[in-house]
Amino acid sequence: DTGVSQDPRHKITKRGQNVTFRCDPISEHNRLYWYRQTLGQGPEFLTYFQNEAQLEKSRLLSDRFSAERPKGSFSTLEIQRTEQGDSAMYLCASQRGHVYEQYFGPGTRLTVT
Amino acid sequence: DQQVKQNSPSLSVQEGRISILNCDYTNSMFDYFLWYKKYPAEGPTFLISISSIKDKNEDGRFTVFLNKSAKHLSLHIVPSQPGDSAVYFCAAKEYGNKLVFGAGTILRVKS
Numbered sequence: 001d002t003g004v005s006q007d008p009r010h011k012i013t014k015r016g017q018n019v020t021f022r023c024d025p026i027s028e029h030n031r032l033y034w035y036r037q038t039l040g041q042g043p044e045f046l047t048y049f050q051n052e053a054q055l056e057k058s059r060l061l062s063d064r065f066s067a068e069r070p071k072g073s074f075s076t077l078e079i080q081r082t083e084q085g086d087s088a089m090y091l092c093a094s095q096r097g098h099v100y101e102q103y104f105g106p107g108t109r110l111t112v113t
Numbered sequence: 114d115q116q117v118k119q120n121s122p123s124l125s126v127q128e129g130r131i132s133i134l135n136c137d138y139t140n141s142m143f144d145y146f147l148w149y150k151k152y153p154a155e156g157p158t159f160l161i162s163i164s165s166i167k168d169k170n171e172d173g174r175f176t177v178f179l180n181k182s183a184k185h186l187s188l189h190i191v192p193s194q195p196g197d198s199a200v201y202f203c204a205a206k207e208y209g210n211k212l213v214f215g216a217g218t219i220l221r222v223k224s
Contacts, residue, residue, distance in 0.1 A: 004156070031210060042117075042202050042214025043157065056209060091156055100145045100206055104156035 004105035006092050012111045020078045021108045025094030032075050035091040082112045116140045117205050119215035128224045132190040136203030143205040148188045151200045193222045
């Protein structure tokens, strides 16, 4: 399977703990996106990378959130000092060059108790 | 402020009939539009797209229509099949690359 993969698929954590999610994009895709989706809503943009450079961050991305894409391959999204409001599905998508279609992974469902 | 709106939370259609899903947008800078389908516990799957310079794009049973003056697009599925039952998201690309999504429409195709 050469699609976008995400790990873990589910994460339950206690408020105040740190969590890290991983995304592996489709191998030839140089752009990688993170979105967050809550119940009854569509995905909301968080941040995106072109190769290893983080080019845009949403104002939704507070200082507790950080994302990296070392070497322009996989990416990680870390949330520090989690809050209950962080509970959501975190989606990763990748895109090739100037083709506009983004291809999504299965997501990581985060529950903060 | 929602820039992409899907005003119908759900739609129920008989198998074999046409499904029409609608989407409205407010930002005239959007230059590319996409439809995604999502099954439970899966990520959104790309379905079909259309550039703002076109008014129609067709791919098999799926056709997307764009009316720029009305800032409206629609997805037609003909004929509808039970396997089409899913949540459908309309998305728009603005300058740059990020996508702005609507809240989704749940389509149920009855057999």
